[in-house]
Amino acid sequence: MNSTLSGLVSAVWRSxxxxxxxxxxxxxxxxxxxxxxxRAFAHNADGSMMSLxxxxxGSSLIAQDTSKDPALFHPRMSAGNYDGLASGGSNLSPVGEEITAQVAEQRALIARENGVDEAVVPADAVTASSSGLDPHISPxxxxxxxxxxAKNSGLSRSAVAQLVKKHTQGRTLGFAGEEVVNVNDLNLDLLAAKD
Known part of the structure; x- marks a missing residue:
């Protein structure tokens, strides 16, 4: 009995x-x-907020719907209507008729809005990201x-092209992923340049 009590006390002390x-x-x-x-990375820790x-x-990490304003760059589509509470993909089959029709419709719309041929509209322009909130687009x-x-903002084409170049981010670590442009940061600079 004494050894049992001693073992129990020892186990409690270790615990x-x-x-x-x-x-x-x-x-x-x-x-x-x-x-x-x-505190070392305060901007990131506080949500990467943008001020004007x-x-x-807004946050530079969450896309905003600017599709109604022709003077701003437009982000990728959003299956959740750019709502953080409804973020996510559409769950449509990548080979289904519905997504195929949606992509064709979006491709025609983007080509018409930007005065380009449908063949040059990139895939990220007609598809949503997994979260539906990705602020990055391809260059x-x-x-x-x-x-x-340029036409709708009153800025010169070269000034707008310089802003795009400035906001084009290279591959992660120089080899991973693709080059991207953060539309939120780009539009913020665009608005500041207009003032």
């Missing part, structure tokens, strides 16, 4: 030491490390919008 160690690590060190990382004229106009999609944006 208490583990509990205290985990409390210190998970209750103090880990939150402190996360807080320090958040001193007011917050090709941005380039076919330059004429329309």
């Amino acid at each position: 208490t030491r583990v509990l205290l160690a985990l409390l210190v690590v998970l209750g103090l060190f880990y939150p402190a490390a996360v807080w320090v990382a958040g 004229d001193g007011r917050t106009v 090709e999609y941005a380039r076919i919008q330059i004429e329309r944006v």
Whole structure:
């Protein structure tokens, strides 16, 4: 009986030491490390918010529907209507008739809006991202919008083309993924250039 009690006390003492160690690590060190990382990268930790004229106009990480304004660059389509609560894909079959018709309709619309041939409209212009909130488009999609944006924004074609070039981000680590253009950041600079 005495050895059983001794074993129990020993087990409780070991458990208490583990509990205290985990409390210190998970209750103090880990939150402190996360807080320090958040302060070191404050813009990212706070949601990568964008400001125009001193007011917050959105996050550079979540696409905004600008399809009604011909003076701005348009993002990819959104199956969730650019609503963070309804984000996600359409769940349509990639070979189904419905998605095929939707892509053809969108391709014709984009070609007409931008005054280009349907053959040059890139795939990302006619398809939604997995989340429906991706603010990135291909440089090709941005380039076919330059004429329309220049004409409607009052800026020169070369000024708009320079903004696209400025906002074209290279591949991750130089080899992973594709070049992209963040439409939110591009439109923010475009609005600032118009003022």
